[in-house]
Amino acid sequence: MRFAQLIVGPAGSGKSTYCSTMQQHGFDTKRNIQVVNLDPAAEYFSYKALADIRDLIHLDDAMEDEELHYGPNGGLIFCLEFLIENQDWLKAQLCGADDEIMLGEPDDDYILFDMPGQIELFTHLKMGKQLVQLLESWNFRVCVVFCLDSQFMVDGAKFISGTMAALSVMANLEQPHVNVLTKVDLLNADARKQLEMYLEPDTHSLLGEVTIGSAFGEKYRKLTEAIGALIEDFSLVRFFPLDSQDEESIGDLLLQVDSILQYGEDADVQVRDFDEPEDARDDDM
Ligand SMILES: Nc1nc2c(ncn2[C@@H]2O[C@H](COP(=O)(O)OP(=O)(O)OP(=O)(O)O)[C@@H](O)[C@H]2O)c(=O)[nH]1
Numbered sequence: 001m002r003f004a005q006l007i008v009g010p011a012g013s014g015k016s017t018y019c020s021t022m023q024q025h026g027f028d029t030k031r032n033i034q035v036v037n038l039d040p041a042a043e044y045f046s047y048k049a050l051a052d053i054r055d056l057i058h059l060d061d062a063m064e065d066e067e068l069h070y071g072p073n074g075g076l077i078f079c080l081e082f083l084i085e086n087q088d089w090l091k092a093q094l095c096g097a098d099d100e101i102m103l104g105e106p107d108d109d110y111i112l113f114d115m116p117g118q119i120e121l122f123t124h125l126k127m128g129k130q131l132v133q134l135l136e137s138w139n140f141r142v143c144v145v146f147c148l149d150s151q152f153m154v155d156g157a158k159f160i161s162g163t164m165a166a167l168s169v170m171a172n173l174e175q176p177h178v179n180v181l182t183k184v185d186l187l188n189a190d191a192r193k194q195l196e197m198y199l200e201p202d203t204h205s206l207l208g209e210v211t212i213g214s215a216f217g218e219k220y221r222k223l224t225e226a227i228g229a230l231i232e233d234f235s236l237v238r239f240f241p242l243d244s245q246d247e248e249s250i251g252d253l254l255l256q257v258d259s260i261l262q263y264g265e266d267a268d269v270q271v272r273d274f275d276e277p278e279d280a281r282d283d284d285m
């Protein structure tokens with residue numbers, strides 16, 4: 001079994017920084033965490049990439065093509081379609097050229113996939129889902145990590161709309177899912193307090209605030225109330241704050257994702273296998 005985190009979220013929400021932070025944390029804790037860049041428009045990232053989609057196709061290829069004439073967003077969608085069509089390229093990067101060799105190997109690869117910020121790839125287009133299915137067919141267990149900038153989550157109306165964005169990714173990808181609030185280190189004390197309140201959401205206090213001074217909130221008070229109740233009643237969406245300056249915060253979040261991926265649990269099973277009765281062990285000799 002191999003493990004994958006698919007890092008998604010709106011433009012600039014901190015996906016690539018999350019990948020660097022986790023890779024560095026892995027390095028510090030003697031754990032191998034690899035990162036694959038699947039953003040064909042990436043200019044810069046500070047992690048060491050195991051593979052890079054720009055070796056296959058670059059956004060400029062789609063935009064400068066005489067026939068395609070794509071703008072930046074359409075071009076990006078094209079690049080991801082191209083990736084799915086040329087899945088053998090990705091497979092070779094992840095599985096080695098000859099996958100015969102990989103069969104039967106106890107593999108505990110742990111790979112983060114840094115995705116582009118075009119959220120539509122994951123809310124209603126099919127490429128996000130196709131990518132997940134490909135990874136599963138290559139023996140990966142996949143967890144989606146949805147990043148949202150915490151600076152935009154410190155008022156009730158935005159919190160609701162951020163939650164809905166997370167929910168549409170969850171509904172489309174149908175994978176184990178963790179929502180991360182990034183850049184918590186940038187919040188001042190008041191904003192942190194506000195955020196804490198939302199993290200254990202009491203729908204009524206949240207929505208009481210939404211309806212004040214927000215045209216949408218006032219007009220659709222009942223709707224927002226119903227949405228809030230839905231989210232609360234079904235425990236649909238939870239957020240984990242990430243302060244990338246705080247090792248403990250990083251470690252806690254990784255532990256959370258690990259447990260969703262059941263990472264490490266297979267290792268326990270293997271240890272137990274060794275405790276088989278004596279004669280079973282003799283047979284192996
Ligand atoms: N202070 C602080 N800045 C952050 C953090 N995460 C991201 N940033 C900054 O936010 C900006 C965007 O971060 P990226 O990691 O590039 O975001 P992204 O989601 O990969 O962006 P796109 O790939 O363009 O969609 C950069 O200037 C980062 O330095 C954080 O945890 N703390």
Ligand SMILES: [Mg+2]
Nearest residue numbers: 015016039042
């Ligand atoms: Mg990025």
